[in-house]
Amino acid sequence: MVEGPEVQVTPVGAVSRQLDDDQVQQLIKSYEAGATVYELGDQFGIERRTVSAVLHRQGVAMRRRGLTDEQIDDAVRLYSQGWSLARIAARMDVAADTVRQRLHERGVAMRDSHGQPRAGEA
Template identity: 50%
Template sequence: MDLGVSHYNTNVQVRTLEALILRLPTTSTPTRSTPKRSKQRRAKRLSDQQVGELTAAYQAGDTVYDLAERFKINRKTVSGILHRAGVQIRGRLTPDQIDEAARLYAAGWSLARVGAMLGTTANTVRARLVERGARTRDTQGRER
């Protein structure tokens, strides 16, 4: 938009724009809404007793999601607490279990069957086998 003034003098531009603003119809004063900022949150620290309860509940079968809701913390925080406490996370496979999974899969077992035997999911088994460089089969048994 050409205001008929040179562009290098900002003072002239500001005065020109202010004059144009004054000529606009005034229906109501625009209110500036300040953006709502979320309240800064502090990380919740669990006491040693709560960590003990959390690990015992996990070992008794509660899921990470259940524990996150119960203790009002993030699921990743629950996983971190369990990891620091030395608790074996369900769904994770040990190197020996991965070896066994590779052997069974090579013998013709399905990923779902291997996962069920190892107490984890087919996706977990597939991911660990792919990490090791194993080639997977499609649903018809053909190599991909």
């Protein structure tokens, strides 16, 4: 059991609350069993970044969730069909910036928020 003070967390748009030691331990066990930070955020009513911060403070080794080559191929296809980075990211359970980085590595020209090629990328 990890000793220490209760962890202060603030859900988005809500009053701050605290996870007690038992909740922190359950969060750690669930993460180590394969739950994502997004799933844990939903389960505990906290933001996924807060989940990551709690795990980090507790010394838990974080998984790096990336995209496989097949998922990147799929992301390239979906983006070329007009899907947004956010929509692709939600489908693949990663951050939109992860999708953007992988597309950029593949040489995909990024669109602006209006669906037009960004300046200098046309």
